[in-house]
Amino acid sequence: MxxxxxxxxxxxxxxxxxxxxxxxxxxxxxxxxxxxxxxxxxxxxxxxxxxxxxxxxxxxxxxxxxxxxxxxxxxxxxxxxxxxxxxxxxxxxxxxxxxxxxxxxxxxxxxxxxxxxxxxxxxxxxxxxxxxxxxxxxxxxPKRGVPYPFPAPHKEVVVILGEWWKSDTEAVINQALKSGLAPNVSDAHTINGHPGPVSSCSQQGGFTLPVDSGKTYMLRIINAALNEELFFKIAGHQMKVVEVDAVYTKPFKTTTILIAPGQTTNVLVKAYRGTGKYLVAASPFMDSPIAIDNMTATATLHYSGTLSNSATTLTSTPPKNATPVASSFIDSLRSLNSNKYPAKVPLKVDHSLLFTVGLGINPCSTCVNGSRVVADINNVSFVMPTTALLQAHFFKLSGVFTSDFPGNPPVAFNYTGTPPTNLGTMTGTRLYRLPYNSTVQVVLQDTGIIAPENHPIHLHGFNFFAVGRGLGNFNSKKDTKKFNLVDPVERNTIGVPSGGWTAIRFRADNPGVWFLHCHLEVHTSWGLKMAFVVDNGKGPSESLLPPPSDLPKC
The missing domain is CATH 2.60.40.420 (Cupredoxins -  blue copper proteins)
Structure with a gap:
C-alpha cells in the first residue's frame, strides 16, 4: 500500500x-x-x-x-x-x-x-x-494546451442576467395556479444579482466591471431569468460574439445581443476608450401583447483611473418589441465549422416531427373565471409524474408514462391564423420513443392561440442544430429547401419566433429520458413540456449506466 x-x-x-x-x-x-x-x-x-x-x-x-x-x-x-x-x-x-x-x-x-x-x-x-x-x-x-479559436482575452468575466420579485416567487406562482391566471411579472431585472439604481430605489448600487484601456475582455453572459428574453448592450462599445451555449461560432460584431432564458453568449469587448464610465444595460424583448417587466437592469463598465463621480456615458436600449434587432442577431449566428470544430449536421432524418407550442384554456371550477390558462406541445399539457421517469424507464415500471406522444399535431389548423373554437388541451404523461443513434428533425411551430409568443425551447441531453426558421406556418415543401445544413448554429436552447417556426436537428446518441420544455418558467408550469425516451444501443458503451446508490427516493 x-x-x-x-x-x-x-x-x-x-x-x-x-x-x-x-x-x-x-x-x-x-x-x-x-x-x-x-x-x-x-x-x-x-x-x-x-x-x-x-x-x-x-x-x-x-x-x-x-x-x-x-x-x-x-x-x-x-x-x-x-x-x-x-x-x-x-x-x-x-x-x-x-x-x-x-x-x-x-x-x-x-x-x-x-x-x-x-x-x-x-x-x-x-x-x-x-x-x-x-x-x-x-x-x-478547454483541455490544457488547447487554445481558444480566437486571441486569448486579458480577462474573463461572468455576467449573469436575472429577474427579481419583491414577493416570494413560490407565492407568486402558487397564487397564479390557484386563480388560473398569469402570474405577476417581476419587479426588476438584474446583472450579477443587482438591478442597479431605479426610480423607486435610486441609492442602490449596481455591478461594476473594471477595465484597463487597451485590454480585451471576454464576457461570459448567461440569461438566468425566469420568464424574459433580454437585450444586452454596452454604451460606446461593440461586442464580438465568439460562442453561444458552449459552442464556438463564426465571430461577428454587434452592438446588441439577444439572449433567452437558459442561453449563454460569450463576447469579446475591446476596452479601446482611454477613460470613462459606460452604462451596461439589460432590457426586455417581447414582440407580443404580453405583460412583461419593463425595468432595465444597469451596470457600469469603469475604466481604471476614472473618478467614481465622473458622469456615465449612457446608451439607448432597443424598444421592447424590436423584432428586427432580435432577428438580425439570430440570423448572424453560425457554427464555426472548422476542421477542429466541425458542424456535424444530420443530413438524413429518421424521425421528422412537427411540434406545435403554445397556450390553451381548460375548465377549472375553482379558478377565477371558471377556467385556467395552460400550455402544451401538440395539444398535450404534460402532467408531471410522482415517480421519476428515468427510474420508470430503467426499471421498466408500468403505469408511470406512455410512449405515445404525437409526432404531429392531432388536429391540423391554421396555427398562426384564426385559432380553433375549442381551446382546450389533452393532458397526460406521454413520451416519444427514439432508437439509439437515430436522427431527428423537430419543427417547433408557434401558435396564435390566446397570443403568438416567442418560446425559448430547451432540450436536455443533447445539442442540436438550428437549421431553419421563419414566420407563419411551416411549409415542408418550400421551407426545407432553405435549410442551412452547412454551418447552422449549434445550441441547447432555441427561440421559436412569435407567429413562426424553428427547425432543429440532432442525433439521439445518448440513452435515457430527456426533457424538452419551454424555458419560460410560467409556460413550463402550465404544461409546455414533454420528454424523449432514447433506448439503449449495442453494448455497455451505448447503454444508460445504472443509478447511483444515493439517488433520492420519492
Whole structure:
C-alpha cells in the first residue's frame, strides 16, 4: 500500500496537470439567506448563501462531483444546463424526470464527466420556481494546451442576467395556479444579482466591471431569468460574439445581443476608450401583447483611473418589441465549422416531427373565471409524474408514462391564423420513443392561440442544430429547401419566433429520458413540456449506466 502511495505522489509531481484536471469536487449547501434589493428585503433560497451562486470552474474531460445538501423546507434538484450527461442521465437534475427531488435534510452527489464540451453553461434549480435565486455559472475551460479559436482575452468575466420579485416567487406562482391566471411579472431585472439604481430605489448600487484601456475582455453572459428574453448592450462599445451555449461560432460584431432564458453568449469587448464610465444595460424583448417587466437592469463598465463621480456615458436600449434587432442577431449566428470544430449536421432524418407550442384554456371550477390558462406541445399539457421517469424507464415500471406522444399535431389548423373554437388541451404523461443513434428533425411551430409568443425551447441531453426558421406556418415543401445544413448554429436552447417556426436537428446518441420544455418558467408550469425516451444501443458503451446508490427516493 505504501509503495502505491509513493507512486501516486510521484505522478502528482511529474504530471500535476493530469492529476489536477481529473476530478473536481464541489459542495452546494442549499440554505435560506436574507437578501436586500429594491430597498426591501426578503428571505431567499440560495446555494452557499449566495445568489447568483458559486461558479463551477472545470475543464473539458473533467469528472465533476457536486454534493448538494438540502437545508431548506422545499424539495430541491439541480440541473446542469447544457451538459450532455452522456449515459449519466441520473445527474441531469430535472425533478421527477431523471430523479426524485432531494428532500429537506437529505443530500445527493451529482456525478458526471464533461465530454467534448468547452465554454459557458449554467446550473440552476429544476423544481418549482426556485431557479429565480438558485442559479450560477459553469465555466468549462478547454483541455490544457488547447487554445481558444480566437486571441486569448486579458480577462474573463461572468455576467449573469436575472429577474427579481419583491414577493416570494413560490407565492407568486402558487397564487397564479390557484386563480388560473398569469402570474405577476417581476419587479426588476438584474446583472450579477443587482438591478442597479431605479426610480423607486435610486441609492442602490449596481455591478461594476473594471477595465484597463487597451485590454480585451471576454464576457461570459448567461440569461438566468425566469420568464424574459433580454437585450444586452454596452454604451460606446461593440461586442464580438465568439460562442453561444458552449459552442464556438463564426465571430461577428454587434452592438446588441439577444439572449433567452437558459442561453449563454460569450463576447469579446475591446476596452479601446482611454477613460470613462459606460452604462451596461439589460432590457426586455417581447414582440407580443404580453405583460412583461419593463425595468432595465444597469451596470457600469469603469475604466481604471476614472473618478467614481465622473458622469456615465449612457446608451439607448432597443424598444421592447424590436423584432428586427432580435432577428438580425439570430440570423448572424453560425457554427464555426472548422476542421477542429466541425458542424456535424444530420443530413438524413429518421424521425421528422412537427411540434406545435403554445397556450390553451381548460375548465377549472375553482379558478377565477371558471377556467385556467395552460400550455402544451401538440395539444398535450404534460402532467408531471410522482415517480421519476428515468427510474420508470430503467426499471421498466408500468403505469408511470406512455410512449405515445404525437409526432404531429392531432388536429391540423391554421396555427398562426384564426385559432380553433375549442381551446382546450389533452393532458397526460406521454413520451416519444427514439432508437439509439437515430436522427431527428423537430419543427417547433408557434401558435396564435390566446397570443403568438416567442418560446425559448430547451432540450436536455443533447445539442442540436438550428437549421431553419421563419414566420407563419411551416411549409415542408418550400421551407426545407432553405435549410442551412452547412454551418447552422449549434445550441441547447432555441427561440421559436412569435407567429413562426424553428427547425432543429440532432442525433439521439445518448440513452435515457430527456426533457424538452419551454424555458419560460410560467409556460413550463402550465404544461409546455414533454420528454424523449432514447433506448439503449449495442453494448455497455451505448447503454444508460445504472443509478447511483444515493439517488433520492420519492
Amino acid at each position: 505504501e509503495s502505491w502511495v509513493q507512486v501516486l505522489v510521484l505522478l502528482s509531481c511529474l504530471f500535476p496537470a493530469f492529476v489536477e484536471s481529473s476530478v473536481r469536487e464541489f459542495k452546494f449547501n442549499v440554505v435560506m439567506k436574507t437578501a436586500n434589493r429594491l430597498c426591501s428585503s426578503k428571505p431567499i433560497v440560495t446555494v452557499n448563501g449566495r445568489s447568483p451562486g458559486p461558479t463551477l470552474h472545470v475543464r473539458e474531460d473533467d469528472t465533476v462531483l457536486v454534493k448538494v445538501v438540502n437545508h431548506v423546507k422545499y424539495n430541491v434538484s439541480i440541473h446542469w444546463h447544457g451538459i450532455r450527461q452522456l449515459r449519466t442521465g441520473w445527474a441531469d437534475g430535472p425533478a421527477y424526470i431523471t430523479q426524485c427531488p432531494i428532500q429537506p435534510g437529505q443530500s445527493y452527489v451529482y456525478n458526471f464527466t464533461i465530454t467534448g464540451q468547452r465554454g459557458t453553461l449554467l446550473w440552476h434549480a429544476h423544481i418549482l420556481w426556485l431557479r429565480a435565486t438558485v442559479h450560477g455559472a459553469i465555466v468549462i475551460l
